[in-house]
Each structure stands twice: as structure tokens, then as C-alpha cells.
Amino acid sequence: MIELYAGPTPNGWKVAILLEELALPYRAHHIDILRGDQLTPEFLAINPNNKQPAIIDPDGPGGEPITLWESCAILVYLAEKYQRFIPASAAQRAHVMKWLFFQASAQGPMAGQYAHFAFYAAQEHRYAYAIDRYASEMNRQMGVLDRHLEGRKYMVDEYSIADMALLPYGVTSLARSKAPRPHLKAWTQRLLERPAVRKGLALMKDEVRKETIAGGMEGFGEQHRNVLFGDAQFQER
Ligand SMILES: N[C@@H](CCC(=O)N[C@@H](CS)C(=O)NCC(=O)O)C(=O)O
Numbered sequence: 001m002i003e004l005y006a007g008p009t010p011n012g013w014k015v016a017i018l019l020e021e022l023a024l025p026y027r028a029h030h031i032d033i034l035r036g037d038q039l040t041p042e043f044l045a046i047n048p049n050n051k052q053p054a055i056i057d058p059d060g061p062g063g064e065p066i067t068l069w070e071s072c073a074i075l076v077y078l079a080e081k082y083q084r085f086i087p088a089s090a091a092q093r094a095h096v097m098k099w100l101f102f103q104a105s106a107q108g109p110m111a112g113q114y115a116h117f118a119f120y121a122a123q124e125h126r127y128a129y130a131i132d133r134y135a136s137e138m139n140r141q142m143g144v145l146d147r148h149l150e151g152r153k154y155m156v157d158e159y160s161i162a163d164m165a166l167l168p169y170g171v172t173s174l175a176r177s178k179a180p181r182p183h184l185k186a187w188t189q190r191l192l193e194r195p196a197v198r199k200g201l202a203l204m205k206d207e208v209r210k211e212t213i214a215g216g217m218e219g220f221g222e223q224h225r226n227v228l229f230g231d232a233q234f235q236e237r
């Protein structure tokens with residue numbers, strides 16, 4: 001059975017959506033990043049980059065176990081293993097890769113930096129310029145997605161891991177859009193009609209902490225900043 005190490009965040013949800021779509025049995029282990037679970041020796045042995053999600057598939061290539069991290073790499077691995085949700089056509093597959101790289105290099109990091117400066121940084125570090133810069137970049141990216149989705153049902157010709165990768169941050173970012181984004185909204189709605197997508201997005205919803213944006217930011221403080229952005233995070237290992 002696949003072991004999934006994740007938390008209730010967009011990067012964890014991407015992988016949960018695919019596992020649900022593939023109807024694979026998996027065991028979910030909660031990595032509570034405010035508590036510092038990602039910094040324990042046990043988890044660092046799984047992901048030396050101290051981030052969730054990660055998986056262990058006991059039945060990897062050649063029948064050997066494989067440990068993987070980086071959510072988009074996990075999506076590609078599983079889609080290729082089961083030959084589902086990744087197009088057969090080389091051109092369409094290349095477009096899937098393009099959107100996965102866009103997700104990993106642009107959508108995720110910009111949303112993360114926005115959340116850092118707007119919510120998680122100490123008050124004295126909530127620089128207006130940084131907040132505006134990342135909000136504008138998120139907004140620009142939503143425009144790119146919205147225009148691409150005009151007249152399309154999915155990111156490429158068929159439903160794929162590109163949709164699964166872009167959806168979670170698509171959902172959480174839409175509220176901050178400066179424009180209506182009708183095509184992005186319609187795509188979001190279309191995907192949310194899929195039971196596997198709803199199940200994936202509900203991964204560990206009971207574990208959402210009140211100290212996070214999703215939980216209302218109540219009680220987020222210095223001990224959490226130390227884990228995520230301070231000495232605990234940046235100690236030499
Ligand atoms: N590019 C990575 C991003 C993973 C990531 O940023 N995970 C965050 C939670 S959403 C995390 O585990 N942060 C903990 C830390 O930085 O210590 C992926 O797609 O898997």
C-alpha cells in the first residue's frame with residue numbers, strides 16, 4: 001500500500017486527488033508542519049528537503065520500493081505507472097509537463113510568498129511592496145489560466161494531472177483575483193463535480209490548524225515562525 005505523508009495544504013491535496021482518481025489504497029500520515037514534523041530525523045530520511053507531500057510506494061519500478069517527494073514528480077510517477085491521467089500523445093504530454101512546471105515554478109511559489117508576507121510574517125515584516133508584488137503576480141497568473149481555459153474543458157485535451165496540480169491553488173487563489181475570471185471559475189466548478197477531486201481536497205480537513213490561513217490564523221506566533229522561517233528551519237544539518 002502507498003504511504004502518503006502530507007498535510008491539509010494544496011501540495012498535499014494534489015497527490016490525494018490523483019490517489020483518489022486512481023482508486024488506489026493508501027495510508028495517509030499527517031505531517032503537521034507547524035509542529036515541526038517535517039524536521040524530524042524520521043521525516044528527513046523520507047524528504048531531506050523537509051516538505052510535504054512525500055510518498056513511499058513499496059511496489060516501485062522493478063518491484064523495488066521508491067520514496068518520492070515534490071508533488072508534481074509524484075503525479076508524473078503515478079500517472080505513468082498506471083498509464084492514466086497522462087495523455088498518450090507526445091504533444092499533449094509535453095503540454096501537461098509545461099503546466100506542471102508552471103505550477104511548481106510559478107503558481108505554488110508565488111502563492112506561498114504572498115501568504116508569507118500577507119499573513120505569516122511578523123507585523124513589522126509585512127512589507128506592502130512584497131504583498132503587492134506577489135498579489136499582482138498571482139493575479140497575472142490567474143489571467144493566463146483564465147484566457148487559456150476559454151473554450152476548453154481541461155488544461156489539455158483530456159482531464160489530466162495538469163488539472164489536478166493546478167486546481168488546489170486555483171481554488172484558494174481565486175478569492176484574491178482582481179478580475180472575474182469566468183473560465184477559471186467554470187473549470188474549477190467542473191473539476192469539483194468529480195467525487196475523487198472533492199475527496200482529495202478533503203484530505204485531513206479535520207487536521208486544519210486554527211493557526212493557519214484556512215483555520216483563521218488564531219494563535220499563530222513566534223514558536224510557529226521559528227519552525228517555518230526561523231532557527232529550527234535554517235539550522236545546519
Ligand atoms: N514544491 C513542493 C512544495 C512543497 C511545500 O512547500 N510544502 C510545504 C507545505 S504546503 C511544507 O511542507 N512546508 C514545510 C517547511 O517548509 O518546513 C511540492 O510541490 O511538493
